[in-house]
Amino acid sequence: MTTPIERARTTRPVTWLTIGGVLVLPAVIGGVLVAALNSPTERLDNMSAAIVNLDEGVEIDGQLAPLGRQLAAGLVEGSDDVDSNIDWVVSNESDATDGVSDGTYQAVVTIPEGFSEAAMSSADALQGEGDPDVATIDVSTADDARIFDSAIMQQVSSIAADTMGATLSEATLENVFVSFGDMGSQLGEAADGATELADGASSAEDGAAELGDGAGELGDGIVQLGDGIGQLADGASSAEDGALELAGGTAALADGAYALSDGAVQLSGGATQLAGGLRQVDDGLGGLSEGAGQVADGVSAFDDGLNGTDDQPGLASGATSLADAIAQLTEAVQGSGDQPGLADGAAQVADGVGALDDGASELADGAGQVADGVHGLGNGAAELSDGATRLADGATGLSGGASQLADGVTQLGTGASELSGG
Structure with a gap:
């Protein structure tokens, strides 16, 4: 004779439906979570992020190099290597703060002051002028968008790395070419100076004789x-x-x-x-x-x-x-x-x-x-x-x-x- 399973504090027996529900419910919840967290960047089509550029650029050889502006343009236009599912908007500090608070923006990328100067310090260090500084950017998200932090950081890092890499490479090569050109000009000037020094020595000898x-x-x-x-x-x-x-x-x-x-x-x-x-x-x-x-x-x-x-x-x-x-x-x-x-x-x-x-x-x-x-x-x-x-x-x-x-x-x-x- 089979004894039925009874619930605690009750005399009603546990049915097979209840047992099946207990076994299936965790699997359903786990599947929902796996489906929600699988490739989140592919489902960020409706996400907006603000860009606040506080950088004023740096002057190199008499020309302005606005690296912060170029980084903002790279984020807005997207990158060929990273799929951009974020709608980037160039904004200011006040609008970005209000937008994050009311949910208009899920993230804010802030390019600080002195970004271009810090980024170009490595090129100056290659020429033996000063020590290199670290160029940083600030990323802030809404309290209910923490799940997207890694995706935003990945895209921002990729686009920033591509943009800054191209900009720094171009600036460094220009500085190297300018340095080689300046070196050639300086060698020519040194040769001319040596010739003028020899002429000056001869003139000095003649002048000494005339002085006597x-x-x-x-x-x-x-x-x-x-x-x-x-x-x-x-x-x-x-x-x-x-x-x-x-x-x-x-x-x-x-x-x-x-x-x-x-x-x-x-x-x-x-x-x-x-x-x-x-x-x-x-x-x-x-x-x-x-x-x-x-x-x-x-x-x-x-x-x-x-x-x-x-x-x-x-x-x-x-x-x-x-x-x-x-x-x-x-x-x-x-x-x-x-x-x-x-x-x-x-x-x-x-x-x-x-x-x-x-x-x-x-x-x-x-x-x-x-x-x-x-x-x-x-x-x-x-x-x-x-x-x-x-x-x-x-x-x-x-x-x-x-x-x-x-x-x-x-x-x-x-x-x-x-x-x-x-």
Whole structure:
């Protein structure tokens, strides 16, 4: 007799249907899970992911290399090696955060700042410039999308590796080619520099020789300059002596001119007095002429008195006329109160002649002093001329020495320039 299987705490028996359900249910659940987790990337057609690019690129040889932008473009366009079942959207930080929160985006890929610089540091390290840095990206997903993390990371890693590999290879090769080109240019410049160095050494040797010649000529010019300065000092001393004698002659000339002026003044006074005496003599001569006429008339009357005439014979009448004529003659000679006589005019003439003689004597003295001053002036002018001649000779010697000194300095500068250029 078969005993039925009973459930715990119940008297109802366990049926075969219950046993079959217990055996089949785990297999069904396992099959569902296996089916759900088998090749999840093939069923991501409706999944969206945001790309946030914070990189600003790096400048290489004057050109901008935006590796972050190129990586974002590679993710959007997809890769030939990896099937892209994700809808990539280029976004910003705010939109990506909100999209992950509300379920618009299941994942966010953030390319940080300095990504390009860190990625290109390996190429710089190959050229011996600095140490390489690690270029990283950040991937964040929604809380309910953890099952897709591995699939997203696989696709992002594959596309990022392909994009960065191509970009870095291109940049590295360009840098290598540029380095080889720069090396060739530098070798050519080094050869040119060696040639210029040899030419500079030859020029330096020539410049040193010219520098020695210029130094010799400079020494000669300095000697001649010293001689010219000595002659210039002698000429200046002679010029000073001549100037002193010229000053003495000028003073003597001034004294003679003053004496000449005084004599001329006295001569002018004597001439004035002489003119007054001459006028008085002329007046006396006029009176004398008039008296002589009267004397002639008296003589004629005396003759008539002596000889007698028909109208008036007799000596008495003639004697009276003669007495009158003599009286007029005496008056003409001695003069009267209103009209000076001949004697006064003669005295004034004598006085004028004396004053004229005194003025002529002083004039002769002044002329002598003028002659002495002119003689001293001539001597001073002669000595001044000698001093000026010596001064001119000294200036000529100084000019010659300065010219040779300038030539020596020029050759010295040329030699120094060639020596510096070499």
